[in-house]
Amino acid sequence: DTGVSQDPRHKITKRGQNVTFRCDPISEHNRLYWYRQTLGQGPEFLTYFQNEAQLEKSRLLSDRFSAERPKGSFSTLEIQRTEQGDSAMYLCASRKTGQVGQFFGPGTRLTVL
Protein backbone atom coordinates (compact mmCIF):
# COMPACT_ATOMS: atom_id res chain seq x y z
CA ASP A 1 0.00 0.00 0.00
CA THR A 2 1.64 3.18 -1.16
CA GLY A 3 0.59 6.38 0.50
CA VAL A 4 0.20 9.81 -1.03
CA SER A 5 3.35 10.79 -2.89
CA GLN A 6 4.52 14.26 -3.88
CA ASP A 7 7.20 15.35 -6.27
CA PRO A 8 9.57 17.05 -5.92
CA ARG A 9 10.19 17.00 -2.19
CA HIS A 10 12.18 20.20 -2.33
CA LYS A 11 12.26 23.02 -4.85
CA ILE A 12 14.42 26.13 -4.84
CA THR A 13 13.58 28.75 -7.39
CA LYS A 14 14.24 32.37 -8.14
CA ARG A 15 11.57 35.00 -7.79
CA GLY A 16 9.54 35.35 -10.96
CA GLN A 17 9.99 31.75 -12.12
CA ASN A 18 7.14 29.28 -12.56
CA VAL A 19 7.04 26.04 -10.60
CA THR A 20 4.85 22.95 -10.81
CA PHE A 21 4.29 20.32 -8.16
CA ARG A 22 2.76 16.89 -8.58
CA CYS A 23 0.65 14.84 -6.20
CA ASP A 24 -0.22 11.16 -6.64
CA PRO A 25 -3.06 10.21 -4.29
CA ILE A 26 -3.75 6.80 -2.87
CA SER A 27 -5.29 4.60 -5.52
CA GLU A 28 -9.10 4.80 -5.61
CA HIS A 29 -9.19 7.98 -3.55
CA ASN A 30 -11.54 10.21 -5.47
CA ARG A 31 -11.07 13.32 -3.31
CA LEU A 32 -7.87 15.33 -3.39
CA TYR A 33 -6.85 18.39 -1.40
CA TRP A 34 -4.02 20.92 -1.53
CA TYR A 35 -2.82 22.81 1.54
CA ARG A 36 -0.03 25.27 2.22
CA GLN A 37 1.93 25.42 5.47
CA THR A 38 4.30 28.17 6.54
CA LEU A 39 6.74 27.90 9.41
CA GLY A 40 5.08 27.70 12.81
CA GLN A 41 1.56 27.61 11.40
CA GLY A 42 -0.90 24.83 10.72
CA PRO A 43 -1.73 23.87 7.15
CA GLU A 44 -4.09 26.20 5.27
CA PHE A 45 -6.58 24.86 2.76
CA LEU A 46 -6.01 25.86 -0.88
CA THR A 47 -8.29 23.76 -3.08
CA TYR A 48 -10.27 20.54 -3.36
CA PHE A 49 -11.07 18.12 -6.18
CA GLN A 50 -13.70 15.43 -6.39
CA ASN A 51 -12.55 13.23 -9.24
CA GLU A 52 -11.48 15.69 -11.95
CA ALA A 53 -13.78 18.51 -10.83
CA GLN A 54 -12.31 21.36 -8.79
CA LEU A 55 -15.13 22.04 -6.34
CA GLU A 56 -13.66 24.55 -3.94
CA LYS A 57 -10.92 27.14 -3.98
CA SER A 58 -9.69 29.20 -1.05
CA ARG A 59 -9.25 32.92 -1.39
CA LEU A 60 -5.59 32.14 -0.67
CA LEU A 61 -5.39 30.70 -4.17
CA SER A 62 -4.51 33.84 -6.11
CA ASP A 63 -4.57 34.17 -9.89
CA ARG A 64 -0.96 33.03 -10.00
CA PHE A 65 -1.95 29.61 -8.66
CA SER A 66 -3.65 26.95 -10.71
CA ALA A 67 -4.42 23.35 -9.91
CA GLU A 68 -5.56 20.55 -12.17
CA ARG A 69 -6.57 16.94 -11.90
CA PRO A 70 -7.22 16.05 -15.53
CA LYS A 71 -8.05 12.37 -15.28
CA GLY A 72 -9.17 12.24 -11.70
CA SER A 73 -5.95 10.61 -10.58
CA PHE A 74 -2.79 12.68 -10.05
CA SER A 75 -2.94 16.44 -9.58
CA THR A 76 -0.62 19.32 -10.33
CA LEU A 77 -0.29 22.67 -8.61
CA GLU A 78 1.39 25.42 -10.60
CA ILE A 79 2.58 28.74 -9.26
CA GLN A 80 3.39 31.38 -11.85
CA ARG A 81 5.73 34.32 -11.26
CA THR A 82 6.74 33.08 -7.82
CA GLU A 83 7.19 35.56 -4.99
CA GLN A 84 9.18 35.20 -1.77
CA GLY A 85 5.90 34.97 0.11
CA ASP A 86 5.14 31.74 -1.72
CA SER A 87 7.91 30.00 0.22
CA ALA A 88 6.14 27.28 2.18
CA MET A 89 5.45 23.57 2.41
CA TYR A 90 2.78 22.49 -0.07
CA LEU A 91 0.84 19.47 1.14
CA CYS A 92 -1.44 17.17 -0.76
CA ALA A 93 -4.03 14.89 0.84
CA SER A 94 -6.55 12.39 -0.43
CA ARG A 95 -9.46 10.33 0.77
CA LYS A 96 -12.33 8.37 -0.69
CA THR A 97 -16.01 9.12 -0.31
CA GLY A 98 -17.34 7.72 2.94
CA GLN A 99 -13.97 7.86 4.64
CA VAL A 100 -13.41 10.59 7.21
CA GLY A 101 -9.67 10.98 7.58
CA GLN A 102 -7.55 12.67 4.96
CA PHE A 103 -4.24 10.98 4.12
CA PHE A 104 -1.43 13.45 3.67
CA GLY A 105 1.69 13.25 1.58
CA PRO A 106 5.12 14.34 2.80
CA GLY A 107 4.84 17.72 1.10
CA THR A 108 6.92 19.78 -1.30
CA ARG A 109 9.03 22.44 0.35
CA LEU A 110 9.33 25.50 -1.87
CA THR A 111 11.98 28.14 -1.31
CA VAL A 112 11.78 31.28 -3.42
CA LEU A 113 15.00 33.30 -3.45
Added chain:
Amino acid sequence: DAKTTQPNSMESNEEEPVHLPCNHSTISGTDYIHWYRQLPSQGPEYVIHGLTSNVNNRMASLAIAEDRKSSTLILHRATLRDAAVYYCILSNSGYALNFGKGTSLLVTP
Protein backbone atom coordinates in the same frame (compact mmCIF):
# COMPACT_ATOMS: atom_id res chain seq x y z
CA ASP B 1 -16.26 26.53 10.44
CA ALA B 2 -16.30 27.17 14.18
CA LYS B 3 -13.05 28.02 15.95
CA THR B 4 -11.11 25.84 18.38
CA THR B 5 -8.77 26.86 21.19
CA GLN B 6 -5.83 24.70 22.26
CA PRO B 7 -2.85 25.30 24.54
CA ASN B 8 0.28 26.19 22.60
CA SER B 9 2.35 23.46 24.21
CA MET B 10 2.23 20.62 26.69
CA GLU B 11 4.82 18.33 28.19
CA SER B 12 4.52 14.73 29.30
CA ASN B 13 6.73 12.01 30.66
CA GLU B 14 7.20 8.89 28.64
CA GLU B 15 4.81 6.03 29.44
CA GLU B 16 2.36 8.32 31.21
CA PRO B 17 -1.12 9.27 29.93
CA VAL B 18 -1.56 12.57 28.15
CA HIS B 19 -4.75 14.60 28.02
CA LEU B 20 -4.81 17.21 25.27
CA PRO B 21 -7.69 19.69 25.71
CA CYS B 22 -9.63 21.56 23.05
CA ASN B 23 -12.32 24.18 23.54
CA HIS B 24 -14.93 24.76 20.86
CA SER B 25 -17.70 26.76 22.48
CA THR B 26 -19.27 27.81 19.15
CA ILE B 27 -19.56 24.29 17.77
CA SER B 28 -22.67 23.67 15.71
CA GLY B 29 -24.82 20.57 15.80
CA THR B 30 -23.40 19.22 12.55
CA ASP B 31 -19.73 19.82 13.33
CA TYR B 32 -17.56 16.75 13.72
CA ILE B 33 -14.52 16.99 16.00
CA HIS B 34 -11.36 15.80 14.26
CA TRP B 35 -7.86 15.35 15.63
CA TYR B 36 -4.76 15.19 13.50
CA ARG B 37 -1.13 15.19 14.48
CA GLN B 38 1.96 16.24 12.63
CA LEU B 39 5.31 14.69 13.44
CA PRO B 40 8.43 16.72 12.65
CA SER B 41 9.11 17.01 8.92
CA GLN B 42 6.02 15.00 7.97
CA GLY B 43 2.53 15.70 6.69
CA PRO B 44 -0.37 15.61 9.14
CA GLU B 45 -1.78 12.26 10.18
CA TYR B 46 -5.42 11.53 11.03
CA VAL B 47 -5.83 10.42 14.64
CA ILE B 48 -9.52 10.20 15.52
CA HIS B 49 -12.87 11.90 15.09
CA GLY B 50 -16.24 12.01 16.83
CA LEU B 51 -19.60 13.74 16.92
CA THR B 52 -21.21 13.23 20.33
CA SER B 53 -20.06 9.99 21.90
CA ASN B 54 -16.60 9.15 23.19
CA VAL B 55 -14.49 7.24 20.68
CA ASN B 56 -11.59 4.84 20.95
CA ASN B 57 -9.19 3.55 18.35
CA ARG B 58 -5.74 2.01 18.33
CA MET B 59 -4.05 5.39 18.49
CA ALA B 60 -6.04 7.33 21.05
CA SER B 61 -9.34 8.04 22.75
CA LEU B 62 -11.55 11.06 22.27
CA ALA B 63 -13.66 12.28 25.16
CA ILE B 64 -16.40 14.74 24.21
CA ALA B 65 -18.13 16.89 26.80
CA GLU B 66 -21.85 16.45 27.11
CA ASP B 67 -22.53 19.98 25.81
CA ARG B 68 -19.92 19.38 23.05
CA LYS B 69 -18.19 22.66 23.86
CA SER B 70 -14.94 20.93 24.65
CA SER B 71 -13.14 17.69 23.97
CA THR B 72 -10.01 15.90 25.10
CA LEU B 73 -7.66 13.70 23.14
CA ILE B 74 -6.21 11.01 25.36
CA LEU B 75 -2.98 9.20 24.63
CA HIS B 76 -2.98 6.36 27.10
CA ARG B 77 0.73 5.84 27.29
CA ALA B 78 2.91 8.47 25.68
CA THR B 79 6.02 7.39 23.83
CA LEU B 80 8.82 9.49 22.38
CA ARG B 81 7.27 8.89 18.96
CA ASP B 82 4.13 10.74 20.07
CA ALA B 83 6.01 14.04 20.19
CA ALA B 84 4.18 16.09 17.58
CA VAL B 85 1.83 19.00 17.01
CA TYR B 86 -1.74 17.95 17.70
CA TYR B 87 -4.56 19.75 15.92
CA CYS B 88 -8.19 19.83 17.01
CA ILE B 89 -10.43 20.70 14.05
CA LEU B 90 -14.15 21.17 13.60
CA SER B 91 -15.59 20.32 10.22
CA ASN B 92 -18.93 19.69 8.62
CA SER B 93 -18.04 20.57 5.08
CA GLY B 94 -16.42 17.37 3.91
CA TYR B 95 -13.54 19.20 2.37
CA ALA B 96 -11.49 21.96 3.97
CA LEU B 97 -9.79 21.34 7.29
CA ASN B 98 -8.90 24.50 9.20
CA PHE B 99 -5.91 23.43 11.25
CA GLY B 100 -5.09 26.38 13.50
CA LYS B 101 -1.78 26.29 15.39
CA GLY B 102 -2.38 23.17 17.46
CA THR B 103 -0.65 21.97 20.62
CA SER B 104 3.00 21.05 20.49
CA LEU B 105 3.49 17.97 22.67
CA LEU B 106 6.91 17.33 24.14
CA VAL B 107 7.53 13.86 25.56
CA THR B 108 10.49 13.44 27.85
CA PRO B 109 12.15 10.16 28.80
